[in-house]
Amino acid sequence: MASNLVIVESPAKAKTIEGFLGKDFLVKSSFGHVRDLYQKELSIDIANDFKPHYEISPDKKKLIEELKQIAKKSDTVWLASDEDREGEAISWHLSEALNLDMEKTKRIVFHEITKTAILEAIKNPRGIDLNLVDAQQARRVLDRLVGFELSPVLWKKIKPSLSAGRVQSVAVRLIVEREKEINAFNEISTYKVTGQFFINKGNEKVILKADLSTKFDTKEEALNFLNKCAEAEFTISDIETKPAKKSPAPPFTTSTLQQEASRKLNFSVSKTMVVAQQLYEAGKITYMRTDSVNLSDMAIDLAKTEITKSYGHEYSRVRKYTTKTKGAQEAHEAIRPTYMNNHTIEGDAAQKKLYDLIWKRTLASQMSDALLEKTNVTIDISTTPEKFIAKGEVLKFDGFLKVYMESTDDDIEDDESKGMLPPLNKGQKLDPKQIDAIQKYSQHPPRYTEASLVKKLEELGIGRPSTYAPTISTIQKRGYVVNEDRKGTERNYEIITLEENKIKETGKTEVTGTEKSKLFPTDIGTLVNDFLVSHFDRILDYNFTANVEKEFDKIAQGLKIWNEMIKGFYSTFHKNVENVLGDSERPNYERHIGIDPKTGKNVIVRMGRFGPVIQLGDNSEEEKPRFASPKKDQRIETITLEEALKQFELPRTIGSFEDEDMIAAIGKFGPYIRHKSAFYSLPKEDDPLSIGKDRAIEIILAKRQKDIEKVINIFKHEDKDIQVLNGRWGAYIAVEKTNYKIPKKTDPKSLTLDDCLKIINETPQETSNKKTYSKTTKKK
DNA sequence: CAGTGAGCGAGCTTCCGCTTGACTT
Numbered sequence: 001m002a003s004n005l006v007i008v009e010s011p012a013k014a015k016t017i018e019g020f021l022g023k024d025f026l027v028k029s030s031f032g033h034v035r036d037l038y039q040k041e042l043s044i045d046i047a048n049d050f051k052p053h054y055e056i057s058p059d060k061k062k063l064i065e066e067l068k069q070i071a072k073k074s075d076t077v078w079l080a081s082d083e084d085r086e087g088e089a090i091s092w093h094l095s096e097a098l099n100l101d102m103e104k105t106k107r108i109v110f111h112e113i114t115k116t117a118i119l120e121a122i123k124n125p126r127g128i129d130l131n132l133v134d135a136q137q138a139r140r141v142l143d144r145l146v147g148f149e150l151s152p153v154l155w156k157k158i159k160p161s162l163s164a165g166r167v168q169s170v171a172v173r174l175i176v177e178r179e180k181e182i183n184a185f186n187e188i189s190t191y192k193v194t195g196q197f198f199i200n201k202g203n204e205k206v207i208l209k210a211d212l213s214t215k216f217d218t219k220e221e222a223l224n225f226l227n228k229c230a231e232a233e234f235t236i237s238d239i240e241t242k243p244a245k246k247s248p249a250p251p252f253t254t255s256t257l258q259q260e261a262s263r264k265l266n267f268s269v270s271k272t273m274v275v276a277q278q279l280y281e282a283g284k285i286t287y288m289r290t291d292s293v294n295l296s297d298m299a300i301d302l303a304k305t306e307i308t309k310s311y312g313h314e315y316s317r318v319r320k321y322t323t324k325t326k327g328a329q330e331a332h333e334a335i336r337p338t339y340m341n342n343h344t345i346e347g348d349a350a351q352k353k354l355y356d357l358i359w360k361r362t363l364a365s366q367m368s369d370a371l372l373e374k375t376n377v378t379i380d381i382s383t384t385p386e387k388f389i390a391k392g393e394v395l396k397f398d399g400f401l402k403v404y405m406e407s408t409d410d411d412i413e414d415d416e417s418k419g420m421l422p423p424l425n426k427g428q429k430l431d432p433k434q435i436d437a438i439q440k441y442s443q444h445p446p447r448y449t450e451a452s453l454v455k456k457l458e459e460l461g462i463g464r465p466s467t468y469a470p471t472i473s474t475i476q477k478r479g480y481v482v483n484e485d486r487k488g489t490e491r492n493y494e495i496i497t498l499e500e501n502k503i504k505e506t507g508k509t510e511v512t513g514t515e516k517s518k519l520f521p522t523d524i525g526t527l528v529n530d531f532l533v534s535h536f537d538r539i540l541d542y543n544f545t546a547n548v549e550k551e552f553d554k555i556a557q558g559l560k561i562w563n564e565m566i567k568g569f570y571s572t573f574h575k576n577v578e579n580v581l582g583d584s585e586r587p588n589y590e591r592h593i594g595i596d597p598k599t600g601k602n603v604i605v606r607m608g609r610f611g612p613v614i615q616l617g618d619n620s621e622e623e624k625p626r627f628a629s630p631k632k633d634q635r636i637e638t639i640t641l642e643e644a645l646k647q648f649e650l651p652r653t654i655g656s657f658e659d660e661d662m663i664a665a666i667g668k669f670g671p672y673i674r675h676k677s678a679f680y681s682l683p684k685e686d687d688p689l690s691i692g693k694d695r696a697i698e699i700i701l702a703k704r705q706k707d708i709e710k711v712i713n714i715f716k717h718e719d720k721d722i723q724v725l726n727g728r729w730g731a732y733i734a735v736e737k738t739n740y741k742i743p744k745k746t747d748p749k750s751l752t753l754d755d756c757l758k759i760i761n762e763t764p765q766e767t768s769n770k771k772t773y774s775k776t777t778k779k780k
Numbered sequence: 781c782a783g784t785g786a787g788c789g790a791g792c793t794t795c796c797g798c799t800t801g802a803c804t805t
Contacts, residue, residue, distance in 0.1 A: 009799065032799025040794095059801080086798055140796075147795020154794085161793045168795085277800085289798090466797055610787070665785085672785065679785060725782075732782060739782055 005074040007067065007094060009081050012281050013113060017080075020115040021122075026074070028067060030081065034060045035093040037140065042148050044141055046570070050563045052141055056097055064097050071098050076106060078125070082331035083109035085556065089136035092128050102127075112296035112333050113286070135556040141566055142166070142548060146539060149577045150532070157586055158528060163478055166545060167463045167471055169532055172480045173540055174456055175448055176521040176529040183638055185444035189493070190215040191222035191437040195379070195388050197234065197430040199422045206422050207433060210379055210390035215440075219494070222437035226498040228383040234430040237387075238378040245369040248400035250293040250321040251334035251362050254465035255458040257288070260361070262451035263407040265353050268517075269450040270469045275354045276335070283338055284345050285358055289465040290332035291458075293321040295362070299333070302340040303366040311402060317368040326461030327549050336362040360404035367400035375421055379430060392421035409452055434499040441493070447518040450483065462545045480525030486633065488514030523612045523636045531587045535580045538573070594641035601625075603644055605636045612636050614644045631666075646689070655693035662696045664688035675700055715753040722756050724748050733759060 004025045008014050011029040018027040035054045037043035043053040056064050071077050077100055079091035091107055094100070106125035110117040143166055150164035193212035198205050216222040252260070257276065261267040267275070276288035295303070300318055307316040323330055337359050345355045373396055379388035395401070448456065454468045463471055475481045488511040495506045521529070533540045541547075548569070554560040590606030601617040608627075612635075617625035628647035630639055651665035654673070663674045664682070671682040673696050680703050682688060686695065712731060713724040723734045724742075731748035733740040733756050740760055742748055751759075 011800075030799080031801085033797070036797090037795095082798085090798065136797090143796045145795085149794095151794035155792095160791095163794045165795045281800090464797065466799080471796090674785080679783090681783080681785095734782075 003075040004078060005067075005070050005076070006078040006080050009087065009090060010287070012283070013287070016113050016283070017118055020118050026070065028070065030067075030090060030094060031060070031063065033057065033086070033090055033093065034064060034097055037144055042144065044144060050141055050566045050570070052137060054093070054096075067094075068098050071100060074104075076104050078122070079105065079107045079128070080109070080121070083111065084329035084331040085132055085136045085139065085552070086329075087331055088129050088132040089140075092130070092133040095128060111292075111294070111331065112298070114296060114298050117296075129556075131558045132556045134562040135552040138555055138562040138565055139548075139552055141562075142569060145566070145570060145573070149574065150536065150539070153577060153580055154528060154531075156581065158531065159524075161478075162524075162528060163474070164528070164532060164539075166539065167457075167467065168475050168478075169529070169540055170460070170462055170542060170544070171453060171457060171471055172475050172521070172525055172529050173533065173542075174453065175475075175481050175519050176526050178445060178448060179521050179526075180637075182444045182447065187441050187444070188217075189439050189441045190217055191219065191496070192440045193222070193225065193435060193437045195229075195234075195435045196433040197379075198433050199424070199430070201422045208377075208390055208422060208424070208430070210377070210388035212386055213389055214386050216437065219439075219496070222496055223503070225384065225386065226435060226437060226496060226503055229381060229432070229435050229498055230501050230503070231383055233382040234388070234432060235380050235382070236377060236424055236426055236428045236430065237380040238376075239424060239426055240376045240378075242374055243396075244372040244374045246372065246399075246401070247369050248319075248364040248367055248404070249361065249406040251295055251336055251365045252358060253291050253293060253323075253325070253334060254289050254468065255291070255325075255454050257335055257358070258454050258468065259451040260357060260407060261354060262449060263409070264357060265350075266517075267350070267354070269454060269472055271350070272354065273469045275350045278347075279345075279351055279355055279358075282347070284342070284347075284351075284355060285338060286334075286336050287332045288335055290330075290335060291323065291325055291328040291465055292330040292332055293323050293334045294330065295321070295334055295336060295365070299336055299340065299362075300366060303363055306340045307363060307367055311367075314397075315367050315399065315402065317366065319366055321365070325458055326546060329464075334362075361406075364400040364404035367403070368397075370395065370399040370401045371397040377421065377424060390421065391418055393418040394420055409446065432498075434497055436498075437496040439493040439495070441491070441512070447515060447520065449518055453519060460542055460545065461549060462542075475525075478525075479522055480528060481519050481521055483517060483519055484515075485517060486513070486515040486520075488512050521635075523607060526635070526637060527587065527589050527607055530589070536576060538576075589636065591636055593639065593644055596645060603641055605630065605639055605644060607636065614639075614647055616645075616648060649689055652688065654691060654696045657693070657697050657700065662693070662700070664691055664696070673699060712748050713751065715756060717753060717757065722753065722760075724751055724756065735760065 004021075006014075006017065006021070006025055006027040007030050008017060008027065009030055009032055011031065014027040014029040018025070021027065035056050037052055038055050041053075045051040045053065077098075079094055081087040081090040081094075087109075095102070095105055107128050108121040108125050110121040147163070147165040150169075151162065154162035154164055192215050195210050195212070197208045197210065199208045216225060249256070258269045258272050261272040262269065273288065276285065279285045280288050304316050304318060321334075335358060337355070340359075340363065343359060345352060347355070373394045375392040375394075377390040377392070379390065381387065446452075450472050453472065457463045457468065457471075476483060490509045491512050492507055492509050495508060497504045497506065538544060551560060551565050555562045555565060590604050593603050593605055595601065596603055596616060599616070604615045606613060606615065612630050614628045614630055615625050616628070617623060619625060626648060628644075628650075630636075630644070630647060634643060651663045651674075654662040654664055656662065657675060660676050665672060665674065666688060671686070671688040673680040673682065673688075673691075680699050682691065682699070686699070710726045711723065712726060715722040720735055725732055725734050726748075731742050733742060733751075742751070742759060746755075
């Protein structure tokens, strides 16, 4: 029997560590926290110094019983949870839940999973740091108080089941405020000038591209400039060459991994975490929830060996990175391959891609700088003081770029065609091929992606590596935010070209505003945010977390008592909550967007009982107002009068067919036609606002034909209809509401009643265990 | 997954962080 019990947080970690320690050590995992406040109640005794009321988490009861038994038989229990606030609390909760004898309980910590680190830790045990535990209790209690007092305010004032919290509400605020910035953005255009010059390079002519250092605000200025160029002489006045270097990015943390996997692999934040978890459990990478960029000495050594072996020693450069992130707790290493010599791994496509990314990033982080030579060529124009600048770049030594280059979010960067320049001399006269002034529009600030939101939250010190993905799914589940694509719109721009002394104007169109997988606030998200910001500005302040973190740090250092800190916070917070609940005012967000020219009635958009609604006419008038729902992508804040009025054109009578009206409308499942109380979905290419009578009849007849074809056979069996039907995915058998697959090779037409019954009986009962990434369907 | 096209009703909802699992067909 093992005489030592070691408890760590993760089972994968337990497995590895068990190998390092002798037979005397049994290593078990706590699977994270084992106790928490009750899920359904506040569980904080406010009158009694905010005493928390803990319970063993329901899913941990069995585990605790098991650990209790083992602990009883062990000489020493080693609590080896992570070395941060939460980890310390886990150890403390374990000691309480297991009723551990503190005489034979030891607390140990290690940041890297290596044999030496663990043996070293065993040699240096300590007690549980109760100050650190108190800091965690303060964090936990504060979050519960905020969440469980704020959410009910929303239920009363806005609608049931909404939620608010220290982290999620600020995440929503970021998205709502960005959207407001975008709505308020004033697009302006300028004229950007680029010149192309002929250069003789031996016998051939090559083109030198150069940008003008100034941009013009108006077309007149651009034209004026081009006119001056028509008579000008172009001379190289200066060639400046200077060395430059690029350094690799630090190894991955959770947040940077999520960002890069999003940019390079198009992974959602939760997908990245699921795949990383698989790699971790397979022993391929280190722990994936970390805020540290630190690599263990062993990892640095392995990387150095690998780089020297694969690329030569001039590519190796040992680098130590330090974490600058606000509030980082650094309980783990950076995310890296467990074995640097595994360039690739076995696994599915996603696992391979993510591993490749991690491997390259880690290796590159230990490689030398890339060395460049940058050249700036200045071209004078004889008739005007503006100057053209041509830029060149030559890679002298690739260094880390041999394996990896980090991506950036600003993909709309001007593609200054940097490359090698042809041979040029100072004083050289240049022969212009053409000069273009292109109208460019200013860009509004970008909408957040899931990953760029994580980046922002991390910068603000809000949330932790283990909560980034869940937070993003929560704000979507509550309906505050949607992640979607939006189609762009066309706009015109101009190009003015000077070529062979002639000026030519060309009008062109481009598509602007296309969005792919971006976060948009919904109406309810905007409404909740505006309400919270106006009444609970302290909690919604971007610095709120950073401020309370300072206090938690003081508690951890023993300079502050945790429940006194909470008391200070709560007294003002709770008063605030009561005041808001006390005033009878309900947030009334409505926008009067204009007057209907046909009826002269007011057009109002507002949040109704069942979501956003457009109202035509006031409530007080004799005639009842008309209502319509906005389209899915229309928002209360931005919908125009024209768009709103359009929504009243449906339902619309198209004409009559077989003595009954055909009515076009948009329902829950998209546009449709109703005729004789039957419904016909409209294909994408048909618009319910404009569809004609003939086309509508065509759709109705087509559907009828399909319905006839749908039925292959009907059998009667014990008062039930057994139907063989044609569905979208081929033939199937339907009995009342249940459907059964027909084996692939059988011809559905040939099926007899007995065949059908056989299939029905052989089909196993439904196993509805759907796997999803984001939805954790917890129902009690 | 198998083709849909709502309307008051009682009682419930909710936080953030740590970690993975799932009684049986």
